[in-house]
Amino acid sequence: MSELLDLAFRVASEARAGEEVEAYVARGRDTEIVVYDGGIESLSSATSEGVGIRVVVDHRQGFAYAGSLDDQVVAETLEEARDNAGFGSPDEHLGLASPDGVVPVDIDLWRPELADLATDRKVEMALELEKRVKAGDPRIRTVHSSDYGDAMVEAAVATNTGIAVSHRRSSCYVSVYALAGDGDETQTGGGYSVGRSPDDLDIDEAADDAVERATRLLGATKPASARLPVVLDTRITTTLLRVLSGTLSGEAVLKGRSLFANRVGEQVAVPGLTLVDDPTNPDAYGAAAYDSEGLACRRNALIDEGQLQDFLYNTYAGRRAGVASTASAVRGGFKSPPGVGCRALSLEPGTKSQEEILAEVGEGLLVQEVTGVHSGVNPISGDFSVGAEGLMIRDGALAEPVREITIASTIQRMLLDVVAVGNDLEWLPGAAAGVTIAIAEMSMGGA
Amino acid sequence: MLEETVIQRVLGTALRTGGDFAEIFVEDRRSSSAHYDDGKVEELTSGRDRGAGVRVVVGDTTGYAHTADLSETGLRAAAEAASGVARGGDGGTRVVALERQHAKAPYEPTVLSEEVDKRRKVALLARADDAARSAGAAVSQVSAGYGDSRRQTLVANSDGLLATSDVVRTRFGVSTVAQGDTGMQTGYEGVGRTMGFEMFDDVDVEAIARTSADRAVAKLAARPAPSGLLPVVIGAGRGAVLFHEACGHGFEADAIEKQASVYHGRVGEVVAGPQVTLVDDGTMGRQWGAYAIDDEGRPAQRNVLIDEGVLTDYMWDLLRARKAGRLSSGNGRRQSYHHLPMVRMTNTYLLAGEEDPAELVRQTPYGVYVAHLGGGQVNTATGDFVFGMTEAYLIENGEVTQPLRDANLIGNGPEVLSNIDAVANDFAMAEGGGTCGKWGQSVPVGMGQPTLRITGVTVGGTAA
Numbered sequence: 067m068s069e070l071l072d073l074a075f076r077v078a079s080e081a082r083a084g085e086e087v088e089a090y091v092a093r094g095r096d097t098e099i100v101v102y103d104g105g106i107e108s109l110s111s112a113t114s115e116g117v118g119i120r121v122v123v124d125h126r127q128g129f130a131y132a133g134s135l136d137d138q139v140v141a142e143t144l145e146e147a148r149d150n151a152g153f154g155s156p157d158e159h160l161g162l163a164s165p166d167g168v169v170p171v172d173i174d175l176w177r178p179e180l181a182d183l184a185t186d187r188k189v190e191m192a193l194e195l196e197k198r199v200k201a202g203d204p205r206i207r208t209v210h211s212s213d214y215g216d217a218m219v220e221a222a223v224a225t226n227t228g229i230a231v232s233h234r235r236s237s238c239y240v241s242v243y244a245l246a247g248d249g250d251e252t253q254t255g256g257g258y259s260v261g262r263s264p265d266d267l268d269i270d271e272a273a274d275d276a277v278e279r280a281t282r283l284l285g286a287t288k289p290a291s292a293r294l295p296v297v298l299d300t301r302i303t304t305t306l307l308r309v310l311s312g313t314l315s316g317e318a319v320l321k322g323r324s325l326f327a328n329r330v331g332e333q334v335a336v337p338g339l340t341l342v343d344d345p346t347n348p349d350a351y352g353a354a355a356y357d358s359e360g361l362a363c364r365r366n367a368l369i370d371e372g373q374l375q376d377f378l379y380n381t382y383a384g385r386r387a388g389v390a391s392t393a394s395a396v397r398g399g400f401k402s403p404p405g406v407g408c409r410a411l412s413l414e415p416g417t418k419s420q421e422e423i424l425a426e427v428g429e430g431l432l433v434q435e436v437t438g439v440h441s442g443v444n445p446i447s448g449d450f451s452v453g454a455e456g457l458m459i460r461d462g463a464l465a466e467p468v469r470e471i472t473i474a475s476t477i478q479r480m481l482l483d484v485v486a487v488g489n490d491l492e493w494l495p496g497a498a499a500g501v502t503i504a505i506a507e508m509s510m511g512g513a
Numbered sequence: 514m515l516e517e518t519v520i521q522r523v524l525g526t527a528l529r530t531g532g533d534f535a536e537i538f539v540e541d542r543r544s545s546s547a548h549y550d551d552g553k554v555e556e557l558t559s560g561r562d563r564g565a566g567v568r569v570v571v572g573d574t575t576g577y578a579h580t581a582d583l584s585e586t587g588l589r590a591a592a593e594a595a596s597g598v599a600r601g602g603d604g605g606t607r608v609v610a611l612e613r614q615h616a617k618a619p620y621e622p623t624v625l626s627e628e629v630d631k632r633r634k635v636a637l638l639a640r641a642d643d644a645a646r647s648a649g650a651a652v653s654q655v656s657a658g659y660g661d662s663r664r665q666t667l668v669a670n671s672d673g674l675l676a677t678s679d680v681v682r683t684r685f686g687v688s689t690v691a692q693g694d695t696g697m698q699t700g701y702e703g704v705g706r707t708m709g710f711e712m713f714d715d716v717d718v719e720a721i722a723r724t725s726a727d728r729a730v731a732k733l734a735a736r737p738a739p740s741g742l743l744p745v746v747i748g749a750g751r752g753a754v755l756f757h758e759a760c761g762h763g764f765e766a767d768a769i770e771k772q773a774s775v776y777h778g779r780v781g782e783v784v785a786g787p788q789v790t791l792v793d794d795g796t797m798g799r800q801w802g803a804y805a806i807d808d809e810g811r812p813a814q815r816n817v818l819i820d821e822g823v824l825t826d827y828m829w830d831l832l833r834a835r836k837a838g839r840l841s842s843g844n845g846r847r848q849s850y851h852h853l854p855m856v857r858m859t860n861t862y863l864l865a866g867e868e869d870p871a872e873l874v875r876q877t878p879y880g881v882y883v884a885h886l887g888g889g890q891v892n893t894a895t896g897d898f899v900f901g902m903t904e905a906y907l908i909e910n911g912e913v914t915q916p917l918r919d920a921n922l923i924g925n926g927p928e929v930l931s932n933i934d935a936v937a938n939d940f941a942m943a944e945g946g947g948t949c950g951k952w953g954q955s956v957p958v959g960m961g962q963p964t965l966r967i968t969g970v971t972v973g974g975t976a977a
Contacts, residue, residue, distance in 0.1 A: 110577040133562040155553035291741035373587040441888040441901025442921030451920035451973040453899035472973025511740040
């Protein structure tokens, strides 16, 4: 038993008669390096640890956390969670997970070589990335920041209802943010590469992406408002899927906050659209053997050929809906109790490249950047309105760049308007995969 | 929080390898929150975060390490890790003479939340839930949240500064869902202040709940927002998200230093009409973005950013100020001891003008009136920014008419500033308790403004 699991288990064993106790214990170390103008701007390194404790007693739940694994602090945290439970409302569906017999996939997300990587080598990677971006195009005026970061995290969750699991993962990234311009004009573009070990990082890809994205916007103007076909670049589709994931949460459905409530079995998207959350796929950035309550992750089909299949559930939402947990408990570290969410959401890729999709669309807009997703997308009403930058599509190919525009529709409409899904699926950071998609019509707000 | 001799030894360790500057930041944060949803108290949460970060600066390079271990051994290990960026020292020990600084707290809380019975916190939520549900048959779901935090910090650095701070914040908010023939709509209203539990002596939680519910219910009859360039009147208070995005972030010295701001090199120039005077003020007692000292130990200040249309100064943190040979403006903030400080806003507001707010609408034949805004986002290098409207109406023939569905607006900072053609006399601070995110760090910020009009900004709806 790992040290963390041992600690989590000891806390869970403190449960009194009639209590259910869950301890989630995490420890990590991370590095973040920012280089600028050929030198190190900042180098941060840290270890952090903490515990989150959930107590359910008399159908009431309380939670407390602390950023320390000190024995006395952990004991105080358990007491605080216990005290908090006394103020929760009784709800017969509250309760902790217990083993459901699903066997976890054997995926190894830990690359010990990352721990041995010398700091100097990490700095070199960030400097190399900055250098390649600067050399990538004479119109790159400056590199705002070039970063290397990594994290090695171990976590364990144990309950007095039979859960006792631990897992660990390593991750690292390089990212760069470039400013291009001549004269008064400035355009920006970012690039990155992520992986579980330094060998996974592709510095050239990150550099090329930033250079291309910043320079191809030079000369961008604000076009007149129009309704037109819109092609979403891979990263933008990831953003759209993240919004969708909230609407597919069984908890949102139960609480009357999902626009998909009562629509299982209905055609909510075009027949060519299939959406799956599969954390057991080792290629997924968010791959995991266990969910945040310690159940084995599994593949969940959500939309099949446009037909809504199912929602995602953690233990509480499942009990309330009268179904089993889909092992979709997620938590933002030790500071929060588990909610419901995706880890590896992905559209089933199609057969065409982005280039072929552009050719097919003929006239329209390719979106390479969106802003204001938090301020202009309402996942409850479905209203979708974001700021955008991109390139016009003319005669089936990329044409002049455009900026300071909005693109708008509704989530419901967009799913029914998807006319193509690309073959360029890529696992990006976060809980969803990127892939080019084309939407038959959206409103572009401009001059 | 720590003995001075321990601080001196930690700073000595941090400087041993030749650093030019060293700093220790200690934070002890306690927080509690309660969440009411679906007619029930879901759970109460209590949190404790305590730790320290050590920063070492040598030339243009900063080393940083943080730890939850506040023992001298733990702190010296962090100091050694942070000092790894400096390699020129002789290993000798410098002793820093510390001088305790006193800064006046912007506000002294009278009721610490940790002394309040948890039942009283829960009762506020239940009252809000009741009030929102009573606002109409269309109200289909309500969630209400209460949160408080007490953040005690200590900063000491090799310049001899030693300062401490104790800031208490309390917030409360209600989200409502309303259901009708057109589907679901949402409304939110909240309040956040740098106060203790006494905030509820003059905050009416039922009124907050009703405003939240009314917002959702009214939008059931909303039509899609227009798409394209239109005159926009922005109501007092929360409308200040506009300035936060259109120029606030662009006035932060870290963006200026890297020439990643459209306002680079423009101090002394006219950036807006003479009716525009913009202030960032960390000293405003009770306001959500207030504090006695920033997270580098510098007292909060009132800084005029735009004076009658002329850009007067940027906002500064310690490192950027040192390079420019000036003093920090008290804007060096960090989310927690896990983070390096950077330049951040505090309470940013536009001073009142002279016009009658109703007149601004009356003089607008066709446009959009924005009564409440959500958040926003800006690219400081291009100046393009968005902000989301969460309660808005069409203006037709000088009158506010139909409600509009949510949408973002997009504009370019310098252009929008120069397109503000009227500022009204109804100044108000936003009550919402906003959170500003920048490079992965979130901090509480306040804002305020009177009603104003922009001659043209792009509204991102779907209607023609």
